[in-house]
Each structure stands twice: as structure tokens, then as C-alpha cells.
Amino acid sequence: MNSVQLSGIITTPPSALEHGKGIRFILKARYPSKDGSNRTGITYIPCSAFDASKEQSDILLGKNFQDFVVELSGRLVISVYENEKGQNIYNTEVVVNPNGLLIKQRGK
Numbered sequence: 001m002n003s004v005q006l007s008g009i010i011t012t013p014p015s016a017l018e019h020g021k022g023i024r025f026i027l028k029a030r031y032p033s034k035d036g037s038n039r040t041g042i043t044y045i046p047c048s049a050f051d052a053s054k055e056q057s058d059i060l061l062g063k064n065f066q067d068f069v070v071e072l073s074g075r076l077v078i079s080v081y082e083n084e085k086g087q088n089i090y091n092t093e094v095v096v097n098p099n100g101l102l103i104k105q106r107g108k
Contacts, residue, residue, distance in 0.1 A: 002075055002076045003073065003074075003075060004073065004074050004075060004076050004094050005071075005072070005073045005100075006027055006029050006045060006047075006070075006071070006072050006073075006074075006094065007029060007069065007070070007071045007072075008027045008028045008029035008030070008045075008069070008070060009027070009028050009066065009068075009069055009070065009106075010025045010026065010027060010028075010060070010065050010066065010068070010070060011026050011027075011028045011044065012025070012026050013065065014060045014061055014065060016057075016061060017048070017050075021050060021051070022048055022049060022050040022051075022052075023048070023049045023052055023057060023060050023061065024046070024047070024048050024049075025046075025047055025049075025060065025065075026044050026045065026046055026047070027044070027045045027046075027047050027070060027072075027094075028042060028043075028044055029042070029043055029044075029045060030042055030043075031043060045093075045094055046091075046092070046093040046094070047072065047074070047093060047094045047095075047096055048093055048094070048095050048096065049072075049095075049096035049098060049101060050095070050096075050098065051098045052098050052101065053098065056098070056101055056103060059103050060103070067105055067106055068103050068104060068105055068106065069103075069104055069105075069106055070101070070102070070103055071101075071102040071103075071104075072094070072096045072097070072100055072101050072102070073096075073097050073100030073101075074094045074095050074096040074097050074100065075094070075095050075097075076092065076093075076094055077092070077093055077094070077095050078090065078091070078092050079091045
């Protein structure tokens with residue numbers, strides 16, 4: 001089993017999935033430099049949260065989603081499918097544990 005813990009901000013408006021059962025968003029997170037310096041890199045991680053509480057959904061799907069920092073735990077899911085050209089397409093995302101989803105206002 002794999003486990004992921006992330007912290008960051010949502011970069012684009014989240015979208016509701018399947019009659020509000022889930023929310024998909026892109027999380028912008030920092031990671032430490034591999035060379036041991038004080039520099040950091042930035043990465044963008046696709047995330048899907050299912051069974052979020054009403055309060056979590058209201059914040060994530062609201063117009064002020066960018067005013068919040070998201071901390072989450074979940075699991076990494078990798079899927080593969082074949083496109084119409086016969087090429088394998090790989091998709092990696094984090095499926096968020098709704099009990100491990102913390103949303104807090106920036107600067108607080």
C-alpha cells in the first residue's frame with residue numbers, strides 16, 4: 001500500500017464529479033531540492049477527493065478556493081489506457097482520504 005501526504009494550493013477551479021460525489025483539482029506543491037541546497041522545486045499534482053463533507057465541498061467548489069491552503073493524505077493511483085492511436089497513456093493522481101483533508105485559510 002502506498003501513502004501520500006501533501007500540502008499546497010489549488011491552481012485551477014476544482015470540478016465536481018458524478019453528481020457531486022467527488023471533486024477533482026490540481027494541487028501546486030513544493031518539494032526539496034535533490035542536491036541538498038535550500039532551493040525548492042514546484043510540482044502540480046492531480047487529485048480526486050470522494051465523499052468530502054459539505055463544508056469541504058463548499059470551500060473547494062466555491063469561487064474563493066484560491067484563498068485556502070490544502071493539506072491532504074491519500075494514496076497514489078496509476079492507471080494506463082490505450083488511446084485511439086494504439087499508444088499507452090499513463091495517468092497518475094492522488095485519491096484523497098476525506099478524513100485526511102484539511103482546508104485552512106492562507107495566513108491563518
